[in-house]
Amino acid sequence: MVNNQVLTITASALRSSFLDFTEKMLSAGRDKLASSASSIIAASLLGFSGSFLYEFAMICIKSLLATEQTNELIKKQLSKLITEPLSTGLEQLSLAETLKPKSQAERDHQIFRYKQALENLDRALSLCQPEERPFIILLRALAAMRLPGGSPESRIHLEEFSRICTATSREMEDVASACDQKAKEKENEGGQIDSSDFKMVGGGLVGMDLSANRLKQGSLLHEANGFRREAEDLRHQSHDLKLSASAASVLAEMTLKSAN
Secondary structure (H helix, E strand, C coil): CCCCCHHHHHHHHHHHHHHHHHHHHCCCCCCCCHHHHHHHHHHHCCCCHHHHHHHHHHHHHHHHHHHHHHHHHHHHHHHHHHHHHHHHHHHHHHHHHHHHCCCCHHCCCCHHHHHHHHHHHHHHHHHHCCCHHHHHHHHHHHHHHHHCCCCHHHEEEHHHHHHHHHHHHHHHHHHHHHHHHHHHHHHHHHHCCCCCCCCCCCCHHHHHHHHHHHHHHHHHHHHHHHHHHHHHHHHHHHHHHHHHHHHHHHHHHHHHHCCC
16 A cells, blocks of 8 residues: 555645644634644644534545545546445535535535435445545545534544554555665665776776776666665655544544544
């Protein structure tokens, strides 16, 4: 699951929505919080009410539904098998979000639409591949978050999403360490090649050997740099996933408190 683009896009939407909305709640009339991690910690310590969760779900749903990345994800990354129930669920979720109920009857209808969306997302989950689960799990958590009495179910989905992010983050760290080791091996191999630059009398085969050595050494160092870049990119992604896992865990804790 290390190269799971579905998880990367989904985790990014959750993380950015959570951090943006939390900072708005925490920083009204004050300076912006110093870091993403501080926003997550502050939200955990303060424990926002159920209304926070309801509003956050709306923000995150809109973030997921409105991005071009999500559209491309559905078209190219997800299997054809889940397209119908997922697309239907997303349409129902989007419709429910656009409704502005002014009476109990209208609110009941909006709730009905959320329930329909959740049912289709359940169908999509039953048909999906393992790498597709994070996207659908988060959508289920958000849909449940918008339903009266849905907090316990939302918490279950958020906890699973957090576990997936954490596990994938660890996998990325392991692969990054392996890339570092490969880079070191290439650098050591390149360092053992004699590419000394000294004048040759008549050139010939010796000169050709030196030229070949320089080319080989350059190629090895290029490979080493590639492994270093890959390791750095993986660690950056791992860090982002850790933040997403923390955000999901905090939200799960909030849903538990709001349900009690």
